[in-house]
Amino acid sequence: MATAHTGSEPAPTGDAAISINGLKKNFGALEVLKGIDLDVAAGEVVCIIGPSGSGKSTLLRCVNLLEQPTAGTIVVNGADVTDPDCEIDVVRRHIGMVFQQFNLFSHLNVLDNLTVAQRKVLRRSKSEAEQVARKNLERVGLAGREASFPAQLSGGQQQRVAIARSLSMSPSLMLFDEPTSALDPELVGDVLAVMRSLADEGMTMMVVTHEMAFARDVADRVVFMDDGFIVEQGGPHQVIGDPQHERTKTFLSRVL
Ligand code: ADP
Ligand code: MG
Helix, strand or coil, X not given: CCCCCCCCCCCCCCCEEEXXXXXXXXXXXXXXXXXXXXXXXXXXXXXXXCCCCCCHHHHHHHHCCCCCCCEEEEEECCEECXXXXXXXXXXXXXXXXXXXXXXXXXXXXXXXXXXXXXXXXXXXXXXXXXHHHHHHHHHCCCCCCCCCCHHHCXXXXXXXXXHHHHHCCCCCEEEEECCCCCCCHHHHHHHHHXXXXXXXXXXXXXXXXXXXXXXXXXXCEEEEEECCEEEEEEXXXXXXXXXXXXXXXXXXXXXX
């Protein structure tokens, strides 16, 4: 575990990496997030579980303003991203996001996939960007694949390249939205292993996942969402092992 506190204790508020208060999100008449309060401490790993359509992706996407909140505030590393004066591009630079679909540039090889944003956004030199890229490829177990094109890699390898690409931007926190859901079962383990090592290194992570074993082993805290609300949260053994709410029990009985 990355931090000293365990999931059963409240996260320390002094060093919250992410502080979400009263977050609501509507799409037209559809209320998707109905009042979310959630703090994530620096170095904490929070896994978000819940049924399809409960608002998990929307919650993650609000954190880096891929969706504009309808109400509430979200403070990331001290910056209120919901403040119209916030320089969201600057805040986003510190937030890595990994999706179910890997979204690699298919016409670029692995090395170029990892260096293009470093050079354009962070203005790193070619040699520095390549050095950072190689270091992160090694970190995800893909040293030596610099010249491969995405189509030459398995889904699991592509997702690890996507993680390495995010890491190459030196993020202070990482958002994962079902990063293993599109993978063949035999490829899931390698991606989860990379995420586990990131957690061990102290990365702040919000992870939407259906991988209950991963959540149980790696999360400092598990948050169960249903119908736009946080229904229940706590340490993984509490929420997954001994859920208190009927809706949590029903959900877990379907996925475990
Ligand atoms: P989850 O990730 O938990 O499956 P989502 O956050 O993706 O849930 O979606 C929650 C609800 O919001 C769903 O009913 C979905 O159809 C709706 N929704 C998500 N994105 C949009 C959008 N851009 N426009 C309209 N409705 C959306
Ligand atoms: Mg989703």
